[in-house]
Amino acid sequence: MEIKILIIEDEMIIARFIEQHFSSFYENIQINIALSVEEVDTYMQEQQPDLVLCDIQLQDDCDGIDLMVKYKAEKQFALIFITSYESKQCIDRTIAVNPENYIIKPLNESRLYAGTHMVIQRLLRMYTAPKVELNLDGLTSSEKQVLKLIANRYTTKHIAEKLYLSPYTIKNTRHRICRKLCLEEENNALLTWAIEHQHMLEN
Structure with a gap:
């Protein structure tokens, strides 16, 4: 890439x-x-x-x-x-x-x-970094929607505005996604993963 x-x-x-x-x-x-x-x-x-x-x-x-x-x-x-x-x-x-x-x-x-x-x-x-293909079946539709927006580099605040949710709710959703994907919640790990696996999110 x-x-x-x-x-x-x-x-x-x-x-x-x-x-x-x-x-x-x-x-x-x-x-x-x-x-x-x-x-x-x-x-x-x-x-x-x-x-x-x-x-x-x-x-x-x-x-x-x-x-x-x-x-x-x-x-x-x-x-x-x-x-x-x-x-x-x-x-x-x-x-x-x-x-x-x-x-x-x-x-x-x-x-x-x-x-x-x-x-x-x-x-x-x-x-x-080594890429690990993970199964997204464990993610809810709302979590996948948030992931798509993260892959497009939207901030937590802007994602909240687009989905008519609170920033607190989006932060909690990010935490859940990290746990499900076994990602560290630092060093932009979720953003990096979302960008690398954007093709999986379009399905």
């Missing part, structure tokens, strides 16, 4: 530099570039990114932080900000979306590698 990376950067030269960096150092990755908020919206509707690298200063009405607040409310993905802003106030604003890292421009290969390598390696380990 390929890791899906979305680069949100309104300067094509910088976006291509980042793309070439990843292509040179890693295999099994799929890279997409969004130069505007409209292109981000289109991508997010059609794809589920594993990692987003987002510039903060975009040539649009909203900046990268506001844009990520919008998508982080619904979907789960690793996030790294890339920006020329260095102020404490700006960095504090990014805390709202829990980024993995914060890389200051101007970019060079060493700075980009150091700022992204650990995240890439963690994602690669997620997708190369």
Whole structure:
């Protein structure tokens, strides 16, 4: 399975530099570039990114932080900000979306590698872990429905809203699914399993 990376950067030269960096150092990755908020919206509707690298200063009405607040409310993905802003106030604003890292421009290969390598390696380990096919007959229809939404990277809060249930109910459902599938309830084990076995959930 390929890791899906979305680069949100309104300067094509910088976006291509980042793309070439990843292509040179890693295999099994799929890279997409969004130069505007409209292109981000289109991508997010059609794809589920594993990692987003987002510039903060975009040539649009909203900046990268506001844009990520919008998508982080619904979907789960690793996030790294890339920006020329260095102020404490700006960095504090990014805390709202829990980024993995914060890389200051101007970019060079060493700075980009150091700022992204650990995240890439963690994602690669997620997708190369031994796969165990399990029987889903023990799951209820509602549990399978929750699993499908988890596989599409929806957050617990957004799943609750879509199913008209409380977040507490969804959390309990996640716990039950983990027990039935013999999964650890940490390190995104359920999300990883759901993504890897999404084909089983479509049946």
